[in-house]
Amino acid sequence: MELLEEHHCFEGRQQRWRHDSAVLNCAMTFSIFLPPDTGAAKPPVLYWLSGLTCNDENFTTKAGAQRVAAELGIALVMPDTSPRGDDVADDAGYDLGKGAGFYLNATQAPWANHYRMYDYLRDELPALIQAEFAVSDRCAISGHSMGGHGALVMALKNPGKYVSVSAFAPIVNPAQVPWGQKAFSHYLGEDAATWQEWDSCALMLASQPEQAIPTLIDQGDADQFLASQLQPAVLAEAARQKAWPLTLRIQTGYDHSYYFIASFIEDHLRFHAQQLLK
Numbered sequence: 001m002e003l004l005e006e007h008h009c010f011e012g013r014q015q016r017w018r019h020d021s022a023v024l025n026c027a028m029t030f031s032i033f034l035p036p037d038t039g040a041a042k043p044p045v046l047y048w049l050s051g052l053t054c055n056d057e058n059f060t061t062k063a064g065a066q067r068v069a070a071e072l073g074i075a076l077v078m079p080d081t082s083p084r085g086d087d088v089a090d091d092a093g094y095d096l097g098k099g100a101g102f103y104l105n106a107t108q109a110p111w112a113n114h115y116r117m118y119d120y121l122r123d124e125l126p127a128l129i130q131a132e133f134a135v136s137d138r139c140a141i142s143g144h145s146m147g148g149h150g151a152l153v154m155a156l157k158n159p160g161k162y163v164s165v166s167a168f169a170p171i172v173n174p175a176q177v178p179w180g181q182k183a184f185s186h187y188l189g190e191d192a193a194t195w196q197e198w199d200s201c202a203l204m205l206a207s208q209p210e211q212a213i214p215t216l217i218d219q220g221d222a223d224q225f226l227a228s229q230l231q232p233a234v235l236a237e238a239a240r241q242k243a244w245p246l247t248l249r250i251q252t253g254y255d256h257s258y259y260f261i262a263s264f265i266e267d268h269l270r271f272h273a274q275q276l277l278k
């Protein structure tokens, strides 16, 4: 691992690292915020998954999460949103290829060689974080838009791995909206039956009661993508049918930007702290 940056921040440390990923078959960068060392128990971890066009730095520099993470004693891990490098397949569109990995395992050429963000997030990155940093193995997950989809899918496909999940303006039903349909048809092929295992609405409808974990979603009602791409009411209905503990908050006047995330990230950190610090 190579340390690219380090900054003192709210008495903790904000770092940026590069490492060689065997799963993704390329070099990857991630950021981590380590809260102040109090000499008490190792801090739990909140994984943050960003959206289309992002890398590990959007959340680090725009969300303003470090002050409350430092106060609560929670480490933050921000992975990139796709594999990277000259050998990695890409597309001219902002919503496919680099910066748009959709947190799945691609099965189709030319994507399948590198686009395995699901395996990277489930196995390789947490193992690296556990091995290299003084953090506990208790973790939660959150994300924005494409990253909200990723957080929900990671939680729904891995019962017991995360103690809570939250999202800002997530793509909850990617199999039914343009962003998801474009990505899934390229990464997974045209057979839409294979898309269901990457769709949080389908996964929630197929879930067992014992899988349920506390779930918080914030959605701005002035979000330009709300009707066309996001539609959180579809997941809320699945949650109602399954008695899944989902709180969906519609926030008046907020759009899709990081200003929205910055406005409510404290609520999400305190929500996760209720489970992480038990």
Ligand SMILES: N[C@@H](CCC(=O)N[C@@H](CSC=O)C(=O)NCC(=O)O)C(=O)O
Binding pocket: 050, 051, 052, 053, 054, 058, 062, 094, 144, 145, 146, 147, 256, 257, 258
């Ligand atoms: N360029 C596109 C939209 C790109 C965009 O809005 N990206 C969002 C995430 S959208 C869903 O995954 C984002 O977080 N951007 C980075 C940022 O720092 O704001 C367009 O113009 O339509």
